[in-house]
Amino acid sequence: MTLYAMQNASILEAGRPMPLGEAEPDSTHALLALLVDELAHGVLVVTAQGRILHANQAARRELEHAAVLSADRGELKVLMPADAKAFQNAMAKAVAGKRSLIRLATESVGFSLAVMPLQRQPGIPCERMALVLSRLGVSESGVFSAFARNHSLTQTEEQVLVYLCRCLSTPEIAVQMQVAVSTVRSHVRSLCAKTASSGVRELVNRVAILPPIAPLPLGQIH
Structure with missing residues (x-):
């Protein structure tokens, strides 16, 4: 590059x-x-x-x-x-x-x-x-994917995290993902547990201050 x-x-x-x-x-x-x-x-x-x-x-x-x-x-x-x-x-x-x-x-x-x-x-x-x-958006950072991998987030949990970082509410995320609100809440609890975050605010803040590194090309992702 x-x-x-x-x-x-x-x-x-x-x-x-x-x-x-x-x-x-x-x-x-x-x-x-x-x-x-x-x-x-x-x-x-x-x-x-x-x-x-x-x-x-x-x-x-x-x-x-x-x-x-x-x-x-x-x-x-x-x-x-x-x-x-x-x-x-x-x-x-x-x-x-x-x-x-x-x-x-x-x-x-x-x-x-x-x-x-x-x-x-x-x-x-x-x-x-x-x-x-x-x-x-935060998901454009290459470090966002690394954050998800480091905390063993599932693909669905990673998508929920993207929506949270876009300031969507739990009901709004449920509409976007076409799932029940209770399902989204379950994913949010799992996200907070896996990342040792006290709540959504702390989780989103941690993602927001990640280093702004560009995403890797598909062939270079580890």
Whole structure:
């Protein structure tokens, strides 16, 4: 896995990875590139004008999906007009050295976006910004599956845990799974017992603070 440097739209559209420079495999630069690629959060580095310099795999997937953000000839585009102004304001603040947190959304999907200046010297307009996307859900983290395996959760218990982390109530989970409410309660008791959690609140909090590691490809899951 590499950190993708998208110099033009053809690289993104062709889906071909472009390595970050000619750094040695064991250099700090190359290792940091590998590390960023392991994050479940999408991370981009852009110029003040919105030109994409780098994107990790999670960000690349979002750009290819083009639900909220997209890349057009190497330029980052916010697809919803209502969000474009908020994004432009956040970028303007970043130029001045200020951080912002905004919400980008369509009718079907949405996420938070942190816009952070990559500034070395205070008082000088910032020319590079880091954009960090929130995850769509806790189950997208590779550590979520590891958590389930470590506590010997069944597939059904894992699904119940996903719904709990989405803030669904027991009756709502029962509707989603087409089972009785008592069955869901039984699964919740089992989840709390297996994870040594005092209740649903503690269980969900433990999952929420798991490290945001990207899921492994199917062939690499152990």
